Amino acid sequence: MNNIELSDSKLVSLYIKGNEESFEVLLNRYKSKVFTNIYLIVKDTYIAEDLTQDTFIKAIKTLRSGRYNEEGKFKPWVLRIAHNLAIDHFRRKKRYPTIVMEDGSNVFNTLEFSEAPYENFQVQEDTKKKLRSFIEELPENQREVILMRHYQEMSFQDIAESTDVSINTALGRMRYALINLRKKMKQHKIAYDSNIYPT
Amino acid sequence: MIQTFTQLDLIRFIYNETTTEQNRDIELALLCNNELMEEYKSLKSTVATLSEVSYTPSNSTLENILNYSKSTNLHTAH
Known part of the structure; x- marks a missing residue:
């Protein structure tokens, strides 16, 4: 199926x-947008996995039942389901706090972030994992702007409005995030040309 | 040459959020200022690296969703 030509409503x-x-x-x-949207709220990759599944299953149930009435607006609709489920989880979590390790990570959250599809790409996957861990290590406001700009494709104006800061603050956070990531990449000798695209 | 833009404009330029006029000014400044060009290259390559990092659910989660969808398809004989 040609997914470039077909609209969401079709x-x-x-x-x-x-x-x-x-x-x-x-x-x-929309898998990446939904997942990132949830992750930004729950800040736990495995809970984000579960809630992404719940989001799409809820969407399927609504579509199958004939109750879907937002033709042409699938994206905001599915993102709203994701957002609501993440907020519900966040509220529940406040009532039932999770056990955390000494380093602050969730006790159950020790598995791999995503599955490496082929062994041949292991080097690249290892590099990507390191990059993801660098993003995780950034201060929260810098990590947030990276996730919103890169994975939710929000403009800096949208990010500024969403996080209730000026556009210059959003841009400044992005600049520091990129500089910090660059430093970490240098420290770990991750070079864009040689590791991401090995020859 | 008087620099009429800030480092924050450079970020907007990298993310294609500048106007055509601003692009011309920044491109000219990059050609005239080695230090600025180095910062641009460094930031740009970091941005390019970020595009290689995906935040997507695992294949097993996607399979679960698709399997659920198939199991609820009344148009298909099971």
């Missing part, structure tokens, strides 16, 4: 008529 319409492939296209189109 894909939704096809899915409701029974075309499974169209949902796969929607899932691939």
Whole structure:
């Protein structure tokens, strides 16, 4: 299926008529945005995995039941489901705090972040894991602006409004985030050309 | 040459959030100022590296979603 030509509303319409492939296209189109949106709130990769699954399952249930009435607006709709589920979790977590390790990480959150698809790409995957860990180590406001700009494709103006700061503050946070990441990459000898794209 | 933009404008330039006019000024300044060019290259390569990092759910989560979808498809004979 050509996912460039088909709009969200067309894909939704096809899915409701029974075309499974169209949902796969929607899932691939929005999986990263939904996941990042949730992660920004819950700040735990494994809870974000679970809530991403819950989000899409809730979307499927609504689409299957015929209650979906936001044709053409799939993206804000599915992101709103994700946001609400993440907020619900956050509120529950406040009532039932999780056990944390000495370094502050969740006691259950010790597995890999994502699955490496092929052994041949292990070197690249290791580098990517390191980069993700560098992002995790950034101060929260710098990490947040990276996630919003890179993975949610928000403009700096949108980020400023969403985080209730001036656009210059948002830009400044991004600049420091990039400088800090660069420093960490240098310290760990991660070079863009030689490791990400090995020859 | 008087520099009419800030380091924050350089960030906006890297992320394609500057106007055509601002782009011309910044491109000219980059050609005339080695220090600025080095900072630009450094920031740009970090941004390019970030694009290689994905925040996506695992394959097993995606499979679970797709399997759930298939299991609820009334149009398909099970």
